[in-house]
Amino acid sequence: MARTPVQVTEAAPTSRGGLRREAFLKAALEVFLEQGYEAASMAEIVTRAGGSLTTLYNQFGDKQGLFLAVISERVQLLTASMFVELSAHTPVETGLTRIAEQSVTKLLEPASLELYRLILGLGAKFPDVATAFQKNGPDRVSAALAAYLADRAEAREIEIEDPVEAAYLFISLARAGLVTRALLDPEFRPCADDIKASVRTCVNLFLNGVRPRPAT
Amino acid sequence: MARTPVQVTEAAPTSRGGLRREAFLKAALEVFLEQGYEAASMAEIVTRAGGSLTTLYNQFGDKQGLFLAVISERVQLLTASMFVELSAHTPVETGLTRIAEQSVTKLLEPASLELYRLILGLGAKFPDVATAFQKNGPDRVSAALAAYLADRAEAREIEIEDPVEAAYLFISLARAGLVTRALLDPEFRPCADDIKASVRTCVNLFLNGVRPRPAT
DNA sequence: GGACACTTGTAATATTCATTACACTTAGTT
DNA sequence: AACTAAGTGTAATGAATATTACAAGTGTCC
Incomplete structure (x- = not known):
């Protein structure tokens, strides 16, 4: 259910979910910047970040959710x-x-x-x-x-x-x-x-x- | 084979192919501007322009060719x-x-x-x-x-x-x-x-x- | 009017991709 | 150690889409 802990100061997360989330955001940023929104592929992001497609979807809902999370950050x-x-x-x-x-x-x-x-x-x-x-x-x-x-x-x-x-x-x-x-x-x-x-x-x-x- | 007649002054074309080409370019411009390159669909362009997918491909080769033709014009x-x-x-x-x-x-x-x-x-x-x-x-x-x-x-x-x-x-x-x-x-x-x-x-x-x- | 090239409509083909399902493993807590 | 919640890997599913094939129509030029 993508429980994002409220964390006012974005300090370095050390929990498992936090680490995964960071890796996803980093890889997603790379891919979105390189290929643009439409051409970017969720699978490619997972390949670069490690982890699994399932977790990615659990954390961000869908492609647009991931995009908005990365970009607004x-x-x-x-x-x-x-x-x-x-x-x-x-x-x-x-x-x-x-x-x-x-x-x-x-x-x-x-x-x-x-x-x-x-x-x-x-x-x-x-x-x-x-x-x-x-x-x-x-x-x-x-x-x-x-x-x-x-x-x-x-x-x-x-x-x-x-x-x-x-x-x-x-x-x-x-x-x-x-x-x-x-x-x-x-x-x-x-x-x-x-x-x-x-x-x-x-x-x-x-x-x-x-x-x-x-x-x- | 996409025979594009060399036509220095881009006057109003009246040949059959010329008319088709104009309609394609107009529709393609619309769709590309509205949806962006990746999201634009060749089928949608044909729907708006009239004519057939086959002719579109004959005239412009592929999606990128069409895009470059429209945009450079x-x-x-x-x-x-x-x-x-x-x-x-x-x-x-x-x-x-x-x-x-x-x-x-x-x-x-x-x-x-x-x-x-x-x-x-x-x-x-x-x-x-x-x-x-x-x-x-x-x-x-x-x-x-x-x-x-x-x-x-x-x-x-x-x-x-x-x-x-x-x-x-x-x-x-x-x-x-x-x-x-x-x-x-x-x-x-x-x-x-x-x-x-x-x-x-x-x-x-x-x-x-x-x-x-x-x-x- | 007939030949020829171009055009049309429709239906493959084949790929890519977002999204979900499922069975299994792991980390963190009591 | 056992329990629970989350993470993993793989493989469906289902929809879009670029691109091509094919059979038949149509405008143009002789």
Whole structure:
């Protein structure tokens, strides 16, 4: 009956069921990311995880249940890791750079990127997964950045009308370049320095624009 | 033997085979967009298109052949429609607004958006499709914009170091906000005015940044 | 009008896969 | 040690589905 013990802190499980469950989730993630939802086979997952098909069904109900369990767990981890705390007094270049590097770096890790691809591709079939990602990831990062930008505007470091909109734009700008390209071009694997360079350009553009300004 | 007559201009075909082929492509597009590649069924496509399974196989070989035929045709159309010619003397606000509105509007049409979703989702399985999209769509738009920006820089309307990078950033910025949100949130269907507003914000940000500037 | 190529409808074929049944073994608890 | 709940391995079951075969129809061109 898939008795999932309520376990608030997802510590390393050591019970038999817990171990099995972990192995299943790990193998399922692999297979779903490699082959996509439809093409993934339950038998293949069991082959990689060890254990038996029966147990797999007992623990997760059916294929969709397994998929949702795997994906929501990973979305949780990914969105949490994209987040970064910004203390209000951090200078604006530093804050923007930090938040952009963190979120872009995480999203570009191969496992994250393929997860993101899966979420995007199945947005029509599993809208809840897509929405959960949006709410817990991008939206939370955006909200934190908005608060920070509002503070920086108070300090006269920047001039913006709508901090929420500005935050969303900056995040989009930072993410769009590398991540979109990586999704479309399998050869494109930016390294840490590429990310730093891209973020620097974005921060600079966001702050200064391209219009000539008189020397200060 | 799938005798595809070489027909440079894809005018309305009137031959028997041509008509059948058109109906197949139309139905296949529908089904692939609705259900995805794996879940789409050849039988369902024939049911919608009329005609017979045998003819479908004669014309396209197999499922993958049909898929590639449909998708590359639509990618062609979509990427062509995203493009916009910019004459060099157009003022920079106008040029940026025009190119962004065109490409974002096209990409947000439901059929285009689902096509884009399909391309992204299958990027790992059909990398050539993804690459073709990138090369014929975003890259070409980017290149045209880069040339235009270089010209505007000559005219001292803007100051940029690398027109290609600047163009890519602007396009990413313009596209990312609405398109990414639309991919993740099925409820989110921006109207023409939303697009105009978003583009205006992007153009403004791209040109001016958020840093305070002394009154001119 | 007749030949020929293409098309049609239907029914195999053969494979894959989710899901379940069953008989048996094992781990953890008292 | 015995009991119980869960796990294992294997093999049904049943449904989809891609793909092919075949017999007969139909439009087109001479």
